[in-house]
Amino acid sequence: MPVPFAAPEAVPVTGWGRTAPTSALVLRPGSYEEAVRALAECGGRGAIARGLGRAYGDAAQNAGGAVLDMTGLDRIHEIDAVGGLVTCDAGVSLHRLMQVMLPLGWFVPVSPGTRYVTVGGAIGADIHGKNHHMSGSFSRHVRAIELLTGDGETRVATPEDEPDLFWATAGGMGLTGVILAATLQMLPVETSLMTVDTERATDLDDLMARLAADDHRYRYSVAWIDLLARGARTGRAVLTRGDHAPLEALPPRLRADPLAFRPASRLPAAPRFVPEGLLGRRSVGLFNEFWYRKAPRDQRGRLQKLAAFFHPLDGLPEWNRIYGRGGFVQYQFVVGYGQEEALRRIVRRIGSRRCPSFLAVLKRFGEADPGWLSFPMPGWTLALDLPATLPGLAAFLDELDDEVAAAGGRVYLAKDARMRPDVLARMYPRLDDFRELRSRYDPRRVITSDLARRLAV
Template sequence: MNDRWLRREFEGWGRYRRAVSLAAAPVRADELPGLLQEASAGSTIAFGAGRSYGDSALNDGRRTLETAALDRARSFDRERGIFACEAGISLAQILDVIVPDGWFLPVTPGTRFPTIGGCLAADVHGKNHHVAGSLARHVRSFDLLLADGATVTCSRDENPDLFAATAGGIGLTGIITRVELQLQPIENTFMFARHIRTGSLAETMEMLAIHDEEWPYTVAWLDSTAGGGALGRGEVILGRHAALADLPVSKRARRLRRPEPAKFAMPVTPPVSLVTPATIRAFNEIYYRRGGPEPDRAGLESAYRYFYPLDAAAGWNRCYGPRGFVQYQFVVPEDAAEATVREMLRACQSEGHPSALTVLKRFGDGEGWLSFPAAGWTLALDIPVRPGLLPLLDRFDRQVADSGGRVYLAKDARLAAETFREMYPDYPRWLAVKRRVDPECRFSSDQSRRLRIDDDVRAG
C-alpha cells in the first residue's frame, strides 16, 4: 500500500451509513490523476465535506479521494461577479471572499459547510428554487477529471452531455476539480424576512403558493407533531435580500459581514439518542410558538441566521446518538402533493416515527437527468433510526414513485434499485454517458452499488 493512502472511517451526515476505506487527501489538484492511477482499476469516489446524509460519498472497502484541501480561489471578477475556484472549497470559504465585494451565492443549501464540488455533484437547491432553479443553472463551467486520467472542461456549450450528467450525477462521472460560478449581487448581509404562523397544512401550502410570486425565498417549517385539524401547521418563512434603504443607519457601517463561527458544539456522541418522541414533541411545540403572540411578523435578520440556522451548533447530528437518523426528502407533482404530505405526516405520527425537523417547499421546474428538483412540492423529514423505520420508508417510496415523484439521492441511504429506476426516468440518458466515460466503473460508491448502477454500466 502506498503511504498516501490511509485507512479511515467515513460516515454520512445522518450517521446511519458508515464505511472504512483507503483515503488520500491531495493538497494540489495536479496530484489527482496520479492518485487515480495508483487506485488502478479499483473503485474510487470523491468525498467533499460529508454533508450528504446517506452513502453517496462512501466507498466501503475501496478508495476515497478527499477533496477538502483543494480549496483555493482561482479568480474573481469583482465587476461581473464571476468566481472560479477549486472544487474542495467550502461555501463558507467562498462567502468569506465574495461577500466583502457585495456578492452572494446564487443558490445555497441550508448549511454553508459543504464543498462547491459536492454541491454541484448533488445539484443542490435552495429556498429560491422556484425562481433561481438549482445550482447547475449558475455554473458557467467546470473541469472534470475522467476515469482515463484526462481533464475536460464542461459547460452548456462544451461537452454539454457531461455537464448534464455531472450536475446531480453524485460523483459518478469523475472528479470535479474547478468550478466557475455566476454570483448574485447583494447590498448587505441582511434579509428582509416575514414569518407567518399557519394553523393547518392547507393554510401552509396556500401561503407558500400565494407568496411564491412575490418573494424570491420561500419555505415552510412544519410542526410534525400536531394532529387532527392542525396537522401540517407551521411557519411560512419568506425572504428577500435587504436593500440598503431597508437598513437603519446603525447597521449601514458594517453592512457586508462575513459569516461568524458556530456558537455551540456537540463534542461527543451521547450513548443514547437525545432525539426521542418526547423531545421532538417539546421542540416542535416551542418552535411553533417562538414568535410569541404575533402570528405574522416581519423585519431584518442576518443572512447567515436566515440561510444557515443549523450551522449555529457544530456537530448537531451527534444528538441522534449512535444509530443516527435518516433524512427522507422527496418531491411529488402538484396534484399529488397535499394528499401525500398529509398521509406521510399522519403515518410518521401513528407509527411512532416522528420527524424532528420537517421542511416543505414548492419547487419550480427541474433540470432533469439525475438532478433531484422537479416541478411540485418537496418535503424533508429528519427521522431517528429505530426499529420499524425502514419498512415505513419503503411504503413512502412506493407512494412517491406512484405519484410520479422521486427521493433526493444526496439524502438517500436505503432506496431500492428498482424504485430508483422508476423515480428517475432520465436515468437511461445518464447511463449512456456513464458507460462512455467510465465503462469499468472506476467511480462508484456504496450508493451506486446499492442502486445497481454499476451492474447496469458493466452490462452495457
C-alpha cells in the same frame, strides 16, 4: 518528486447521518496532478470524490476502495468583481465564497441549510435552497466545470459545448468524474442582512394555500412543519420568507459596513456520546409545541443575519451527534403539483406513526432542472429527520418510497442511504442515459461509490 498522500491506510468513512459506515483509503490531493495520479493508482475498488462530508447517506463512501478528500484543492483562481463570476477549485466551501465575495457585493446563488459544503459537492448533488421556485438549483448558475473522468482525461464541460456531460455531472453524485474546478455566476446583493416575514399556518392546507398564493413575492421561502401534530392541527407550520435587505432598510449604525459577513457565533460541539432515545416522541413533541407557539403569528420586515436565516444549525458544530450512536435518516421527497393528496396522505401517515422529527421542512420547487439525476421537479418537497433506531423504520420508508414513486415523485439521492434500486428506476427517467454516459467516459468503472453499487447506477 511526488508528494505522498496523507492517509496510508483504510479509515472509517460515513455520511452526515452516520448510518452506514464503511472503510476506505482516504487520499487528499493538493493539486490537479495529484488527483490524476490518485485516480490512476486507486486500485480495483475504484475511487469517489468527497468534500466536507455533508451528504447524509453513502454517496461519498467507497468500501474497500479510495476516497479522494478534495478539500486540499481550495484555491480561488479568478474573480470578476463587476460581473460576479468566480473560478475556483472544487474544494472551496460556500463559507469561503461568502467570506470572499460578500464584501464585493456578491452572494452564492443557491445555498442549502449549511454553508459547509464544497463547490464540487454542490454541483455533484445539484443542491437546492429556499429559492428554488425563483432560481432553480446550484448547477443552473455554473458556467463551466473542469472534470477528471474515469478514463484519466481532464475535460471542460459547459451547458453549451458539452451539455450531456455537464448535465449528467449536475446531480450525478460524483459518478461522472472528479470535479476539479468550476466557474460560477454569483448573485448581486446590497447588504449582508435579510428582511424576513414570519407567520403561522394552522394546518397543512392553510400552509399550502399561503405558499401557493404568495411565494412569487419572495426570493426565499421555507416552512418548518410539525409532523407530530394530528387531527385538525395536522401539518401546522411556521412559514418564513424573505429577501436580501436593500441598503435603505438598514439602520444607520449598520450602513457604515453593509456587506460585512456576520456569521453567528459557534457554540461548543455537540457531545461525542449522546444517550439513545434523547430525541423521542415526548421530547420532540415538547420542542415542536414550544417552537410553534414561540413563532410570531404575523411578523413583517424583520432584519436577520444571513447565517441565522440560511444556516442556523451551523452554529452547533457536529449537531448530527445529537441522534446518538445509531445516527439518523434524512428523508426528502418531492411530488408534483396536482399530487397534493399524496402529500397529505404521507404527512398523515408520519403523524399517525408518531415519527419524532424536529427538523422537518416543506418547500415549493419551481421549474425542473436539466440535470439527468437532479432531484428538483415542479411540486412540493418535504424533508424530515428520523432517528435510525426507530423500530420498523426501514419498512416504513420503503412504503413511503413506493407511494412517492406512484405519485410520479422522487427521493433525493444526496440524503439517501437505503433506497432500493428498482424504486430508483421508477423515479429517475434518465437513469439509463446516465448509465450509458458513465460507460462511455469510464468503461472500467474507476469512479464508484457505495451508493453506486447499492443502487446499481
